[in-house]
Amino acid sequence: MTEPKVDAFGRPVQAEPERPEAPRALHVARWLWIGSVLVGAVQAFVELFDRAGLIDQLRAVQPDLDQMQLDELANSTISFTFTIKLLTLLVYVMLSRRMLEGANWSRVVLTVFGGWGVLSGVLTLALVAAVGTGPLQQVMPVSVSWTDALFGVLVAAVEVAAIAFMFRPEANRFFRDVRYRRMRPGG
Numbered sequence: 001m002t003e004p005k006v007d008a009f010g011r012p013v014q015a016e017p018e019r020p021e022a023p024r025a026l027h028v029a030r031w032l033w034i035g036s037v038l039v040g041a042v043q044a045f046v047e048l049f050d051r052a053g054l055i056d057q058l059r060a061v062q063p064d065l066d067q068m069q070l071d072e073l074a075n076s077t078i079s080f081t082f083t084i085k086l087l088t089l090l091v092y093v094m095l096s097r098r099m100l101e102g103a104n105w106s107r108v109v110l111t112v113f114g115g116w117g118v119l120s121g122v123l124t125l126a127l128v129a130a131v132g133t134g135p136l137q138q139v140m141p142v143s144v145s146w147t148d149a150l151f152g153v154l155v156a157a158v159e160v161a162a163i164a165f166m167f168r169p170e171a172n173r174f175f176r177d178v179r180y181r182r183m184r185p186g187g
Contacts, residue, residue: 020177022100023170030096032162033110036117036155037092041085043151048078099166102178107166114159121156125149 005013048054054077055070065073092113098106128149165171 019102019181020174022102023168023174025165025168025171026100026174029110029162029165029171030100032158032165033092033096033114034089036114036158036162037085037089039151039155039158040088041082043148043155044081044085046147046151048081054078102175104175104179107171107175110166111163114163117159118156121149121152124152 007013051074054074058070058073058077059065062070062073092110095106095110095113099110128146
């Protein structure tokens with residue numbers, strides 16, 4: 001027979017209620033969120049790998065810079081882009097971890113981020129399809145290519161899948177169970 005648990009003063013301690021286990025759908029959603037950021041990082045890597053193209057874009061935006069300044073700006077752009085991707089990955093990992101713990105607010109935040117990503121991807125594709133890449137380069141300081149549009153659609157598809165998994169019936173039940181346990185006295 002096991003002895004009852006006691007605190008430092010010898011008083012009986014109530015056992016914590018078991019936290020419900022996050023369903024498989026939420027684990028899949030977590031990996032989809034992380035995957036969407038990684039696909040975005042691959043897109044950045046593909047685009048920034050063309051250093052000559054990047055410098056040409058920077059030269060078009062800042063024609064008064066000399067080559068050394070353009071090189072420094074290209075290095076800064078590459079560093080900044082990967083820093084943002086890393087920070088985004090960390091935020092998504094933290095939010096998805098909290099989601100697996102039953103924090104519904106993290107599911108809502110991820111849904112908002114995903115909705116914005118889907119809207120952005122669809123609008124980019126629609127814009128490139130409607131006017132092409134040439135006219136966009138004349139109006140915007142950075143180029144938008146078919147590669148950008150395709151990566152945007154791929155990221156959007158992954159994010160739609162992640163959102164769908166987060167709102168499956170078993171996921172909704174999990175969040176209800178967690179909320180119920182928190183609201184119960186002693187829970």
